[in-house]
Amino acid sequence: MEFLDKLLGIDPNYIVIGLIALFFSLEQIMKSPFNFQKRINHLFQNLLFQIILVILNIFFVTFQIFSIEWLNSNHIGLLYLVELPLWAKLFISVALYDVTAYWVHRGTHAIPLLWRFHRVHHSDTTMDSSTVFRFHPLELILVFGIGNIVTAALFGTDVLSMALYYFFLYVFFFFEHANLKYPKWLNSTLGLIFVMPDHHRVHHQQDQFYTDSNYADIFIIWDRIFGTFKMMPVEQMKYGLVEFEEDKKQTFLYLIKSPFINIKRITSNKTDENKAE
Numbered sequence: 001m002e003f004l005d006k007l008l009g010i011d012p013n014y015i016v017i018g019l020i021a022l023f024f025s026l027e028q029i030m031k032s033p034f035n036f037q038k039r040i041n042h043l044f045q046n047l048l049f050q051i052i053l054v055i056l057n058i059f060f061v062t063f064q065i066f067s068i069e070w071l072n073s074n075h076i077g078l079l080y081l082v083e084l085p086l087w088a089k090l091f092i093s094v095a096l097y098d099v100t101a102y103w104v105h106r107g108t109h110a111i112p113l114l115w116r117f118h119r120v121h122h123s124d125t126t127m128d129s130s131t132v133f134r135f136h137p138l139e140l141i142l143v144f145g146i147g148n149i150v151t152a153a154l155f156g157t158d159v160l161s162m163a164l165y166y167f168f169l170y171v172f173f174f175f176e177h178a179n180l181k182y183p184k185w186l187n188s189t190l191g192l193i194f195v196m197p198d199h200h201r202v203h204h205q206q207d208q209f210y211t212d213s214n215y216a217d218i219f220i221i222w223d224r225i226f227g228t229f230k231m232m233p234v235e236q237m238k239y240g241l242v243e244f245e246e247d248k249k250q251t252f253l254y255l256i257k258s259p260f261i262n263i264k265r266i267t268s269n270k271t272d273e274n275k276a277e
């Protein structure tokens with residue numbers, strides 16, 4: 001418990017800075033499955049999203065914590081109906097935040113208004129560790145942020161478990177997005193339960209058949225249970241969205257405005273044998 005207090009006592013911004021420094025450096029020195037150029041400019045454009053998010057979060061995180069603590073103080077949510085040891089409550093709560101995020105994420109793909117914001121994350125043609133930052137801040141705050149409050153209202157999860165969830169979420173996000181060569185055996189071992197980089201890479205494919213799969217962030221079991229799990233060979237992968245391929249559409253300024261621009265989704269209708277699940 002003391003360790004947990006210490007861990008969660010660290011400013012989350014320092015954890016994020018540490019993770020991007022670590023993974024970006026590893027991508028520079030280790031072997032990568034994809035050879036991307038202009039990495040510094042790409043990092044800079046993606047960092048701008050994080051800077052805006054940190055500023056907006058000064059207000060929003062306060063609102064989120066206030067809302068969840070109010071729900072908890074009124075004992076709202078299913079977890080208040082059962083007595084559990086702290087470790088079990090924390091584990092279940094992290095899983096509940098994750099499964100709600102799975103459904104919210106599916107919603108961002110299925111609902112056209114939400115896709116306008118979510119496609120910013122999918123637009124990245126050169127996915128690497130800094131793609132973790134490429135989310136429209138309004139999506140993170142208004143869609144996923146509200147999703148966390150809904151989780152607390154339904155299940156009675158608290159702020160401590162949300163902080164723990166975000167810690168694991170960011171570790172997994174950097175692990176999943178990094179352009180690093182990971183051993184294949186991860187997929188058939190840890191990958192039975194947790195999201196592995198090869199799983200999330202499928203989610204970033206141009207082809208919508210694959211984009212609409214592997215929605216989970218931490219536990220891949222949600223995709224396996226709810227029938228959205230797909231795999232494809234890394235050698236056949238192509239990241240991004242056809243409608244965002246031009247260089248000028250890869251800039252922070254264009255992307256931040258893009259939810260308010262009518263952009264037709266271009267989907268390919270490949271019918272190769274890989275799609276036979």
Ligand SMILES: [Zn+2]
Nearest residue numbers: 105109118203
């Ligand atoms: Zn997505």
Ligand SMILES: [Zn+2]
Nearest residue numbers: 121177200204
């Ligand atoms: Zn992603």
